[in-house]
Amino acid sequence: MGRNTQLTAEEMVRRYQKELKNVRIMRWLTLAVYLLLLWRFAPKLDLTLAVISVLLFVGAMWFLQAMGAHQFVLLQEVLHRNCDAVKYAKIMELLSVEKHKDAQVIRLCWAKGLFFAGDFEEAEKVLGSVYVEKPGVNTALLYRNIAFNCALEGKRLEDARKEREETGKLLSTAGKKEVGMVRQQLIQMDAALALEEERYEDFFPLQEKVLRAAVAPMQRVVAQYRMALAELIQGETDSARERLEEVAEDGGTIYVAAEAENLLSDFGNFEE
Numbered sequence: 245m246g247r248n249t250q251l252t253a254e255e256m257v258r259r260y261q262k263e264l265k266n267v268r269i270m271r272w273l274t275l276a277v278y279l280l281l282l283w284r285f286a287p288k289l290d291l292t293l294a295v296i297s298v299l300l301f302v303g304a305m306w307f308l309q310a311m312g313a314h315q316f317v318l319l320q321e322v323l324h325r326n327c328d329a330v331k332y333a334k335i336m337e338l339l340s341v342e343k344h345k346d347a348q349v350i351r352l353c354w355a356k357g358l359f360f361a362g363d364f365e366e367a368e369k370v371l372g373s374v375y376v377e378k379p380g381v382n383t384a385l386l387y388r389n390i391a392f393n394c395a396l397e398g399k400r401l402e403d404a405r406k407e408r409e410e411t412g413k414l415l416s417t418a419g420k421k422e423v424g425m426v427r428q429q430l431i432q433m434d435a436a437l438a439l440e441e442e443r444y445e446d447f448f449p450l451q452e453k454v455l456r457a458a459v460a461p462m463q464r465v466v467a468q469y470r471m472a473l474a475e476l477i478q479g480e481t482d483s484a485r486e487r488l489e490e491v492a493e494d495g496g497t498i499y500v501a502a503e504a505e506n507l508l509s510d511f512g513n514f515e516e
Contacts, residue, residue, distance in 0.1 A: 253334035256322070260315055260339075267312040274304050316346075323357060324460035327496030333357030348376045352386050359390055360462070362499030364397045381414055381422040385429055388414075392433055396440060404440075408433040428457055439474055447474055462498060465491050469500040476507070485511060 251259070278301045289297065323332035336354035340347065351374045358367035371390055376383055388411045395403035411433060414426045435450035451471050458464040472487035488504040488511075495501025 253331045253338060256319065256331075256335055257338045260319060260335075263315050264312055267308055267315070271305060271308045274301070274308065278304075320353075323360060324462045327462050327465060327494060327498050327501070329357055329360035329362075329499070330497040333361050333363075348374050349383060349386075352376075352383065352390065355390050356386065359393055359397075360466075360498050362502070364394055368394045368398075381418045381426065384414055385411070385425060389429060389432075393436075396436055399440075401437070401440060404433075404437060408437065431457075436470065439470055442477075444474055444478060461494055465495045465498055466500055469495075469504055472504070472507075481511070 278297075282297070286294075319332075319335060322328050322335060333354060334357075336350055336357050339350050340354050351370055355367045355370040355374070358364075358370060367390065371387070371394065374387065376387070379387065388407050392404050392407035392411070395401075395407060408430070411426065411429055415423060418426050431450055431453050435447055435454050438444070438447035438450060448471075451467065451474070455464070455467045455471065458467050468487045469491045472484040472491065475481070475484035475487070485508070488508050491504035492501055492508060495504065
Protein backbone atom coordinates (compact mmCIF):
# COMPACT_ATOMS: atom_id res chain seq x y z
CA MET A 245 0.00 0.00 0.00
CA GLY A 246 2.64 2.52 1.05
CA ARG A 247 4.68 1.90 -2.10
CA ASN A 248 1.95 2.99 -4.54
CA THR A 249 2.80 6.59 -5.42
CA GLN A 250 -0.10 6.82 -7.89
CA LEU A 251 -2.83 6.75 -5.24
CA THR A 252 -4.21 10.01 -3.91
CA ALA A 253 -4.23 10.74 -0.19
CA GLU A 254 -7.96 10.04 -0.07
CA GLU A 255 -7.53 6.69 -1.84
CA MET A 256 -4.74 5.66 0.51
CA VAL A 257 -6.85 6.52 3.54
CA ARG A 258 -9.79 4.48 2.21
CA ARG A 259 -7.50 1.51 1.54
CA TYR A 260 -5.96 1.84 5.00
CA GLN A 261 -9.40 1.91 6.64
CA LYS A 262 -10.53 -1.10 4.60
CA GLU A 263 -7.48 -3.12 5.60
CA LEU A 264 -7.92 -2.21 9.27
CA LYS A 265 -11.56 -3.28 9.05
CA ASN A 266 -10.48 -6.61 7.56
CA VAL A 267 -8.01 -7.12 10.42
CA ARG A 268 -10.74 -6.40 13.00
CA ILE A 269 -13.06 -8.92 11.31
CA MET A 270 -10.30 -11.53 11.35
CA ARG A 271 -9.71 -10.90 15.07
CA TRP A 272 -13.40 -11.41 15.87
CA LEU A 273 -13.53 -14.56 13.71
CA THR A 274 -10.43 -15.91 15.44
CA LEU A 275 -12.03 -15.28 18.84
CA ALA A 276 -15.30 -16.90 17.75
CA VAL A 277 -13.56 -20.00 16.39
CA TYR A 278 -11.44 -20.31 19.52
CA LEU A 279 -14.47 -20.09 21.83
CA LEU A 280 -16.37 -22.60 19.70
CA LEU A 281 -13.49 -25.07 19.78
CA LEU A 282 -13.01 -24.48 23.48
CA TRP A 283 -16.68 -25.18 24.17
CA ARG A 284 -16.61 -28.30 21.96
CA PHE A 285 -13.34 -29.88 23.08
CA ALA A 286 -12.52 -28.39 26.50
CA PRO A 287 -13.74 -31.43 28.46
CA LYS A 288 -11.38 -33.66 26.48
CA LEU A 289 -8.25 -31.50 26.78
CA ASP A 290 -5.53 -32.31 29.25
CA LEU A 291 -3.46 -29.53 30.81
CA THR A 292 -0.74 -29.62 28.15
CA LEU A 293 -3.16 -29.31 25.23
CA ALA A 294 -5.09 -26.61 27.05
CA VAL A 295 -1.91 -24.54 27.48
CA ILE A 296 -0.95 -25.08 23.84
CA SER A 297 -4.40 -23.98 22.66
CA VAL A 298 -4.20 -20.78 24.73
CA LEU A 299 -0.73 -20.01 23.40
CA LEU A 300 -1.89 -20.55 19.82
CA PHE A 301 -4.86 -18.26 20.36
CA VAL A 302 -2.71 -15.52 21.94
CA GLY A 303 -0.17 -15.87 19.14
CA ALA A 304 -2.84 -15.55 16.46
CA MET A 305 -4.33 -12.45 18.09
CA TRP A 306 -0.88 -10.88 18.48
CA PHE A 307 -0.12 -11.57 14.82
CA LEU A 308 -3.35 -9.91 13.72
CA GLN A 309 -2.66 -6.92 15.94
CA ALA A 310 0.79 -6.62 14.38
CA MET A 311 -0.82 -6.72 10.93
CA GLY A 312 -2.97 -3.73 11.87
CA ALA A 313 0.00 -1.80 13.19
CA HIS A 314 1.96 -2.60 10.03
CA GLN A 315 -0.66 -0.84 7.91
CA PHE A 316 0.16 2.41 9.71
CA VAL A 317 3.88 1.79 9.23
CA LEU A 318 3.25 1.47 5.49
CA LEU A 319 1.71 4.94 5.48
CA GLN A 320 4.98 6.30 6.84
CA GLU A 321 6.67 5.30 3.57
CA VAL A 322 4.83 8.12 1.81
CA LEU A 323 7.13 10.54 3.63
CA HIS A 324 10.17 8.49 4.58
CA ARG A 325 10.59 6.57 1.33
CA ASN A 326 8.69 8.55 -1.32
CA CYS A 327 9.51 11.99 0.12
CA ASP A 328 5.95 13.19 -0.51
CA ALA A 329 5.39 15.44 2.49
CA VAL A 330 2.29 17.09 1.02
CA LYS A 331 0.46 13.79 0.50
CA TYR A 332 1.62 12.48 3.88
CA ALA A 333 0.31 15.57 5.68
CA LYS A 334 -3.04 15.22 3.89
CA ILE A 335 -3.29 11.53 4.83
CA MET A 336 -2.68 12.29 8.49
CA GLU A 337 -5.10 15.21 8.40
CA LEU A 338 -7.83 12.93 7.03
CA LEU A 339 -7.10 10.27 9.65
CA SER A 340 -7.06 12.85 12.46
CA VAL A 341 -10.79 13.58 12.13
CA GLU A 342 -11.69 10.01 13.06
CA LYS A 343 -11.97 8.54 16.53
CA HIS A 344 -8.84 6.48 17.01
CA LYS A 345 -6.96 5.15 20.00
CA ASP A 346 -3.77 6.67 18.54
CA ALA A 347 -5.40 9.98 17.66
CA GLN A 348 -2.68 12.08 19.30
CA VAL A 349 0.09 10.17 17.53
CA ILE A 350 -1.72 10.75 14.24
CA ARG A 351 -1.84 14.47 14.98
CA LEU A 352 1.89 14.39 15.69
CA CYS A 353 2.42 12.75 12.31
CA TRP A 354 0.22 15.42 10.72
CA ALA A 355 2.41 18.11 12.29
CA LYS A 356 5.50 16.30 10.99
CA GLY A 357 4.07 16.20 7.49
CA LEU A 358 3.19 19.90 7.58
CA PHE A 359 6.69 20.75 8.74
CA PHE A 360 8.42 18.81 5.97
CA ALA A 361 5.99 20.29 3.45
CA GLY A 362 7.27 23.72 4.54
CA ASP A 363 4.15 24.87 6.39
CA PHE A 364 6.00 25.59 9.63
CA GLU A 365 3.37 27.85 11.18
CA GLU A 366 0.56 25.35 10.68
CA ALA A 367 2.81 22.55 11.93
CA GLU A 368 3.29 24.42 15.21
CA LYS A 369 -0.45 24.98 15.53
CA VAL A 370 -1.20 21.28 15.13
CA LEU A 371 1.65 20.40 17.48
CA GLY A 372 0.20 22.77 20.08
CA SER A 373 -3.09 20.84 19.99
CA VAL A 374 -1.40 17.54 20.86
CA TYR A 375 -1.62 16.14 24.37
CA VAL A 376 -0.28 12.71 25.22
CA GLU A 377 -0.42 11.69 28.86
CA LYS A 378 2.70 9.76 29.85
CA PRO A 379 4.05 9.37 26.30
CA GLY A 380 6.44 6.58 25.44
CA VAL A 381 9.97 7.38 24.35
CA ASN A 382 9.16 7.09 20.63
CA THR A 383 6.22 9.47 20.90
CA ALA A 384 8.20 11.90 23.03
CA LEU A 385 11.06 11.82 20.52
CA LEU A 386 8.70 12.64 17.66
CA TYR A 387 7.17 15.52 19.60
CA ARG A 388 10.54 16.99 20.62
CA ASN A 389 11.93 16.62 17.11
CA ILE A 390 9.06 18.55 15.52
CA ALA A 391 9.15 21.24 18.21
CA PHE A 392 12.93 21.58 17.85
CA ASN A 393 12.83 21.95 14.08
CA CYS A 394 9.92 24.41 14.17
CA ALA A 395 11.82 26.54 16.69
CA LEU A 396 14.94 26.38 14.53
CA GLU A 397 13.05 27.44 11.39
CA GLY A 398 11.55 30.30 13.38
CA LYS A 399 15.05 31.39 14.49
CA ARG A 400 14.08 30.82 18.13
CA LEU A 401 17.39 29.31 19.18
CA GLU A 402 16.66 29.40 22.89
CA ASP A 403 13.49 27.36 22.38
CA ALA A 404 15.44 24.93 20.19
CA ARG A 405 18.06 24.50 22.91
CA LYS A 406 15.34 23.77 25.46
CA GLU A 407 13.88 21.08 23.21
CA ARG A 408 17.35 19.59 22.85
CA GLU A 409 17.70 19.59 26.65
CA GLU A 410 14.32 17.87 27.09
CA THR A 411 15.31 15.28 24.50
CA GLY A 412 18.47 14.53 26.46
CA LYS A 413 16.39 13.75 29.55
CA LEU A 414 14.77 10.86 27.67
CA LEU A 415 18.01 8.90 28.03
CA SER A 416 17.13 8.26 31.67
CA THR A 417 13.84 6.52 30.76
CA ALA A 418 14.76 4.92 27.43
CA GLY A 419 15.14 1.17 27.14
CA LYS A 420 18.15 -0.50 25.57
CA LYS A 421 16.68 -0.39 22.06
CA GLU A 422 15.53 3.22 22.46
CA VAL A 423 18.79 4.68 23.77
CA GLY A 424 20.34 4.52 20.30
CA MET A 425 17.41 6.45 18.78
CA VAL A 426 17.63 9.15 21.45
CA ARG A 427 21.37 9.54 20.97
CA GLN A 428 21.00 9.75 17.22
CA GLN A 429 18.35 12.45 17.54
CA LEU A 430 20.64 14.38 19.90
CA ILE A 431 23.40 14.24 17.28
CA GLN A 432 20.99 15.60 14.67
CA MET A 433 19.94 18.41 16.99
CA ASP A 434 23.53 19.27 17.89
CA ALA A 435 24.46 19.38 14.21
CA ALA A 436 21.49 21.61 13.36
CA LEU A 437 22.33 24.00 16.22
CA ALA A 438 25.98 24.11 15.18
CA LEU A 439 24.95 25.04 11.63
CA GLU A 440 22.58 27.75 12.84
CA GLU A 441 25.24 29.16 15.18
CA GLU A 442 27.90 28.99 12.44
CA ARG A 443 30.12 26.61 14.41
CA TYR A 444 31.29 24.78 11.31
CA GLU A 445 34.19 23.01 13.01
CA ASP A 446 31.54 21.27 15.15
CA PHE A 447 28.94 20.94 12.42
CA PHE A 448 30.84 18.93 9.80
CA PRO A 449 31.86 15.92 11.97
CA LEU A 450 28.39 15.81 13.54
CA GLN A 451 26.64 15.99 10.18
CA GLU A 452 28.86 13.25 8.78
CA LYS A 453 27.50 11.03 11.56
CA VAL A 454 23.97 12.07 10.64
CA LEU A 455 24.57 11.17 6.99
CA ARG A 456 26.06 7.78 7.85
CA ALA A 457 23.02 6.96 9.98
CA ALA A 458 20.49 8.18 7.38
CA VAL A 459 18.62 5.11 6.15
CA ALA A 460 15.38 6.52 4.71
CA PRO A 461 15.59 8.70 1.58
CA MET A 462 13.84 11.52 3.45
CA GLN A 463 16.53 11.52 6.14
CA ARG A 464 19.31 11.58 3.57
CA VAL A 465 17.71 14.42 1.58
CA VAL A 466 17.45 16.67 4.64
CA ALA A 467 20.95 15.77 5.83
CA GLN A 468 22.44 16.45 2.38
CA TYR A 469 20.70 19.81 2.20
CA ARG A 470 22.14 20.97 5.52
CA MET A 471 25.58 19.77 4.52
CA ALA A 472 25.30 21.68 1.24
CA LEU A 473 24.38 24.89 3.04
CA ALA A 474 27.50 24.69 5.19
CA GLU A 475 29.69 23.86 2.20
CA LEU A 476 28.37 26.85 0.27
CA ILE A 477 29.27 29.16 3.13
CA GLN A 478 32.71 27.56 3.36
CA GLY A 479 33.26 27.98 -0.38
CA GLU A 480 33.15 24.27 -1.27
CA THR A 481 30.88 24.94 -4.23
CA ASP A 482 31.51 21.76 -6.27
CA SER A 483 30.52 19.44 -3.44
CA ALA A 484 27.61 21.69 -2.49
CA ARG A 485 26.28 21.64 -6.07
CA GLU A 486 26.33 17.83 -6.17
CA ARG A 487 24.44 17.61 -2.90
CA LEU A 488 21.87 20.21 -3.97
CA GLU A 489 21.27 18.40 -7.23
CA GLU A 490 20.62 15.19 -5.30
CA VAL A 491 18.22 17.00 -2.96
CA ALA A 492 16.35 18.65 -5.84
CA GLU A 493 16.05 15.32 -7.69
CA ASP A 494 15.13 13.06 -4.78
CA GLY A 495 13.40 15.48 -2.39
CA GLY A 496 9.88 15.19 -3.81
CA THR A 497 7.59 17.67 -2.06
CA ILE A 498 9.84 18.08 0.99
CA TYR A 499 10.48 21.80 1.40
CA VAL A 500 14.26 21.48 1.07
CA ALA A 501 13.86 20.25 -2.52
CA ALA A 502 12.36 23.57 -3.61
CA GLU A 503 15.00 25.47 -1.63
CA ALA A 504 17.72 23.40 -3.29
CA GLU A 505 16.33 24.27 -6.71
CA ASN A 506 16.34 27.97 -5.81
CA LEU A 507 19.95 27.77 -4.66
CA LEU A 508 20.96 25.95 -7.85
CA SER A 509 19.28 28.61 -10.01
CA ASP A 510 21.32 31.28 -8.20
CA PHE A 511 24.48 29.20 -8.05
CA GLY A 512 26.53 31.65 -10.06
CA ASN A 513 26.38 34.09 -7.17
CA PHE A 514 28.19 31.62 -4.93
CA GLU A 515 30.94 30.95 -7.44
CA GLU A 516 31.87 34.57 -8.03
